[in-house]
């Protein structure tokens with residue numbers, strides 16, 4: 307469990323959070339959403355120890371982490387930036403993935419095993435000698451994830467991981483995210499993409515007005531159309547169409563197709 311207690315934070319004179327309290331289940335995929343500038347990235351930087359709260363504490367599994375330096379926290383929490391070019395610096399895929407475990411002092415043999423597993427998980431095992439800068443955006447993003455995974459984190463924070471990617475790369479990344487979660491890694495996913503949020507998140511936090519304005523499941527969030535709009539969020543396509551067709555709320559295209567098929571069948575029987 308990640309427990310944020312009475313967190314307040316300001317940049318110079320701009321207050322970003324005013325006494326936030328929230329528990330995040332680190333076995334799940336938790337999406338963090340909200341309008342631009344509501345503090346999604348700031349929240350995850352506080353969790354990562356890249357910045358310190360002005361007040362309050364952050365605990366991971368009962369241990370206070372908000373006073374720990376980020377390089378110590380990197381053992382437990384992996385952070386993947388929105389733009390992988392801000393993160394990648396090594397001359398090969400392998401050395402990029404090996405950097406974190408070696409810098410954290412992991413035994414060389416164990417580090418190599420973890421690097422190989424991370425590269426297999428991220429489908430980059432056949433690109434070990436490639437230059438990171440020459441990879442596609444999707445490969446770069448997965449390499450950033452591999453670098454975090456090689457340190458064997460308990461929690462992975464992904465900041466808009468699919469931005470700028472094509473449909474195929476996006477699918478590969480989302481499949482990877484679910485696979486990692488099934489292997490026991492908690493995911494915090496910052497996203498503006500409500501289709502992704504509806505389909506892949508177990509829980510959602512929405513930031514607004516310097517606090518957590520909503521906490522619950524995607525289904526609970528999108529059940530109330532007015533609240534969703536007030537929080538500055540779009541409805542996912544499947545939700546919008548199911549509302550328009552006066553069907554039960556559908557979060558995903560698959561759910562929507564099933565509900566439409568059932569309705570057709572019922573209409574067929576009645577005619």
Ligand SMILES: Nc1ncnc2c1ncn2[C@@H]1O[C@H](COP(=O)(O)OP(=O)(O)OP(=O)(O)O)[C@@H](O)[C@H]1O
Pocket residue numbers: 317318320322340341342343344345346347348349
């Ligand atoms: N280093 C900084 N110094 C001063 N102000 C900052 C800094 N970083 C962010 N801010 C401001 O803090 C507020 C929250 O920024 P943050 O990037 O956390 O929001 P966000 O919800 O992630 O935004 P977006 O959806 O646009 O990525 C914004 O008003 C932003 O301009």
